[in-house]
Amino acid sequence: MSSPDVLAALSSVTTATLTTILFKKGLRNVWLRGTAPLAAGQQRVAGPAFTLRFLPQREDLATPAAWSSPTSTRAAVEAMPAGCVVVADTAGIADAGIFGDILCARMRQRQVAGLVTAGAVRDRAGIVQTGLPVWCSAAAAPPAVAQLAFVGWQQPVACGGVAVFPQDIIVADEDGAIVIPAALTGEVAAQALEQERTEAWILDQVLQGAPLTGLYPLSPENQARYEAYSKGRDG
């Protein structure tokens, strides 16, 4: 699949299915703990990670000058490419909001696909109005500068107990956000589509009253039934 096709495919698959595929490849720790949708009804997003890195604040660093320094969050926002999913590492701190409505509005203008953090954002109502999809652990009123020092972007980061590298693919939906290592994206997308098709058929059988035994996972007999159905559908 081409890269846009891969992202389109990933956008059509639940993170639940994607983590199952990743588990089968030996990856267990890919779900970013503490990343829940900020607003009801947010669509699933998929895109390459654009990482931000914060450290706990230190008073000698928290000067007004920090806001217009070359490593400010403002400069980071202006470096974000269209389609990326921003992943912010807040060093475990969730009692200050990393961004409010103005920065989220600008990210939206730059066609950022979404913002993911295990920390907090601020001005929940204002952010929701910008339309930027956000996954986070909380809304917290205080400004980032009260608790956090921004130290750079596009470095490897930790978010929700998971390592994320720039250009890894992030997918986020109602179950939170996950990371797919860049090198595995194509095969994961392909297998996930097939898995979703199989599970849709299984769910349909269950809704018709079939018991789980032999169905989930598929026994050889049910595997054959599914393949016959699948061939018929695709043929």
Next chain:
Amino acid sequence: MSSPDVLAALSSVTTATLTTILFKKGLRNVWLRGTAPLAAGQQRVAGPAFTLRFLPQREDLATPAAWSSPTSTRAAVEAMPAGCVVVADTAGIADAGIFGDILCARMRQRQVAGLVTAGAVRDRAGIVQTGLPVWCSAAAAPPAVAQLAFVGWQQPVACGGVAVFPQDIIVADEDGAIVIPAALTGEVAAQALEQERTEAWILDQVLQGAPLTGLYPLSPENQARYEAYSKGRDG
């Protein structure tokens, strides 16, 4: 009261009132911490507990064979009786979802009344569509097998810091889930109905502007007023 009458009575009473009654009998630790409704508008459910027990995963146990073993979650689902409330002990783990849409759909088919866990479920959107009422602490994308090993059903379990035995009665509503020890169910139901009637009258007095003094709890004078009202209503 007959058993169906007891369950009907318990379904009409808030868990707040039921925990007050249980407290008066000396039971303080009956509320399952971390059990919040998954979807808005879930109706209150009441039914006998059907327990599931998970341990932290160990890689030598996490084989594909586990899914079709006689102690799989699939076998447990097929053993669930109509009307039960499933209570899952996840050993404090909430970063993998114990069930997704397929198993929840099957539970719904089997007329399971609800699913309660202090852990997580996965595929939130899919589960909500099945119509199964769920109380849990979070939605988490990863499959159970990534973090959890299923070891059996209908054993005593711990859920949210509370002991639950098979056949204890579980009631769950907007305040979360509680357990009523099997032996106490009948008397709790009777006293709770009376308590709700009393509190409804008190609330009505408050809404008419009465101060709390002498009203909540009832002074002898107000107790007499309530009894007169109550007799009038019932007579």
Next chain:
Amino acid sequence: MSSPDVLAALSSVTTATLTTILFKKGLRNVWLRGTAPLAAGQQRVAGPAFTLRFLPQREDLATPAAWSSPTSTRAAVEAMPAGCVVVADTAGIADAGIFGDILCARMRQRQVAGLVTAGAVRDRAGIVQTGLPVWCSAAAAPPAVAQLAFVGWQQPVACGGVAVFPQDIIVADEDGAIVIPAALTGEVAAQALEQERTEAWILDQVLQGAPLTGLYPLSPENQARYEAYSKGRDG
């Protein structure tokens, strides 16, 4: 500004903006962790703090007599003035609900502006019906008496890791609740209004496509542009 004007001003400003102003005055720790809106759509509230203090329960204190003692929560409710925001310190305990529908209904009758706690409330559905705006960390079924002993009101308290003194001003909205020390209220309100005006103009520029550089924070040039706009608007 007069006191009612100050409260009116504070009610029109986000807690995000207010914490920014407080940060500029050197106050970092003013956001009450664990205070989220109980119901969707709660309006922002602002008012002087009326504090409640609970300790962990001790069985020798948890007698029925406690409910009608002179230091009961009932007596505290009857002492609440119209317009206050109640702040309850639960000593870190969130597995029992401090108030249910009856006490909240009475607080509403007494024109209490809102209830704030990092602990829990009980009977969520009933409380929402009373119309009292509540900020808390959870809904929990058990009665306060199962876990908490009430020891007095209008003392200094800790709530969500923040010190609150009686008569400090509390403001709460979708980002949770914050405290403004009584002595700073007037100047904070004035500066916050101006900050909101400035940020509204900046947001407007962003929505028209302006990059953040030189805009947020304002460069001297953009400061001049804003002032010209501002003069035009006010003039």
Next chain:
Amino acid sequence: MSSPDVLAALSSVTTATLTTILFKKGLRNVWLRGTAPLAAGQQRVAGPAFTLRFLPQREDLATPAAWSSPTSTRAAVEAMPAGCVVVADTAGIADAGIFGDILCARMRQRQVAGLVTAGAVRDRAGIVQTGLPVWCSAAAAPPAVAQLAFVGWQQPVACGGVAVFPQDIIVADEDGAIVIPAALTGEVAAQALEQERTEAWILDQVLQGAPLTGLYPLSPENQARYEAYSKGRDG
């Protein structure tokens, strides 16, 4: 027993035995979580509680003037009577030390029996040198003023999830600190002495090879054997 006799008795009994006695009287929550001995070999202490209350720090309160204000910790130390056990409530904060060597040295001079907190102390080496027995959760370098505001003494407090009132009796040993409500002290001391005698006899039986069955708790037969032994010893 007279009050000095009671304290002498309590000093000769383990906190493990005392909590067993308190449990039999219906008190479960009497052990102050997070109170471990600071130094090896600290002797057991018992004495009436002298309480201190801290709140989370707020920058507008943390002025140099605070140190010499009438409600400073210095003034509190000068009010401590000989023989008391100081219990400090730090509102869950353990990343600043409430006292260092100077205040502990002064407490020692004033014949304070011990210091108990679920928070931290600072200058561990210096405190150990003063000889004051301390129970706490950690040693932390920062001064109290960096995180904590002192608000008064001899108020009811929470320490380690337990309510402590002035004049309750505190006993602390290698298992941490416990509270005995003032009204129960005499009977607890008497029963604890008897319990220790019984358990010493049981332990002796175990060391001679007796199995636990019928021994712990005592069967009627073993109860009789113990009573015969006990009479012989006392007679």
Next chain:
Amino acid sequence: MSSPDVLAALSSVTTATLTTILFKKGLRNVWLRGTAPLAAGQQRVAGPAFTLRFLPQREDLATPAAWSSPTSTRAAVEAMPAGCVVVADTAGIADAGIFGDILCARMRQRQVAGLVTAGAVRDRAGIVQTGLPVWCSAAAAPPAVAQLAFVGWQQPVACGGVAVFPQDIIVADEDGAIVIPAALTGEVAAQALEQERTEAWILDQVLQGAPLTGLYPLSPENQARYEAYSKGRDG
């Protein structure tokens, strides 16, 4: 190796080395979090797991009768074979001690090799005197019955976030306790002995001033040097 040889071998190897061997076999989650030595100088122990299972206490279960019921901890102690390592699952609860001096003295009499729990024990001083090696997270004065209900022995349990089955091998030393699945014990012991020999040689090289490059892990050249040394030593 015979079973006693395997246990002897495991007793001579650090848990650090054993977890490295287990990691190479794909097992990551084998270290029981929260299991630290109770006393200084405890020797390493190794033996088959004898499991105990506690649930959170429920007041209707906490009767004096529980102590002499057939599923009491007393009965469990009398069922413990010589050489076993007891592993107690306390459902995450660490504010009551599961055992004190009497039960530990009896375990010692029965030649139990050690006691491991992520919960707490009580009467630290008394237990240390019995000589039973204990790994736990804390000493806590309250009796088990205040917080815990014992429900059985020799069931699969969770301890410190790790699954333990009866007859798995437990090894505990200064780094805490680990589990080796029963089926892997022999090969783990053999490989661990070889790994310790290799690491001893590497450490010796480091102490003589060798840099880590090519040494740890061994380059082919250093591997050859080590093998020559090893052959010489063994020959």
Next chain:
Amino acid sequence: MSSPDVLAALSSVTTATLTTILFKKGLRNVWLRGTAPLAAGQQRVAGPAFTLRFLPQREDLATPAAWSSPTSTRAAVEAMPAGCVVVADTAGIADAGIFGDILCARMRQRQVAGLVTAGAVRDRAGIVQTGLPVWCSAAAAPPAVAQLAFVGWQQPVACGGVAVFPQDIIVADEDGAIVIPAALTGEVAAQALEQERTEAWILDQVLQGAPLTGLYPLSPENQARYEAYSKGRDG
């Protein structure tokens, strides 16, 4: 002071005094939470920070090749200069040990002054034997590779909730480790020496029976007395 003099001065002052000085300069968050001495009797160390950065492990990164990659911990150790204090950021993970005896022995050979982490180390007994002073939160048997991916050295890091930059000065003693921003080191050292002298005099007064009032902090009168004493001593 010259740089060696500054380090010598800092080595003679407690971290308690240093955090007081830093607090007076407006720095509150300089103590690295979770950094306790690994062994009894470790001397205080002071030196420039050499930072290490770990992320949570991801299975696709945890290959044997990682150990000999150019960004391995081995390469980092070989880059450490004599006298540095190593500060390791483990992203909040403490259930695997970052280093064992071999790497610590090599660090000791390279004259590293100490190792500081809020995470864990492994093979406690072996590390203590190397003589390298270590501050950490725990000993944990599992190898780093089971939980952690090493991503580089001499980057800004977070350790125990505090930001540390390469070349900041770290001081560690019985109260844990603190950071002094590089730019402030000289003046902090000078003021700390003076503060220690003053406090030693105050402590001496207390040991002679003086009350705290007017002594701590010094009243003008006592300030004069101290200065006279101080002049006498120095003159």
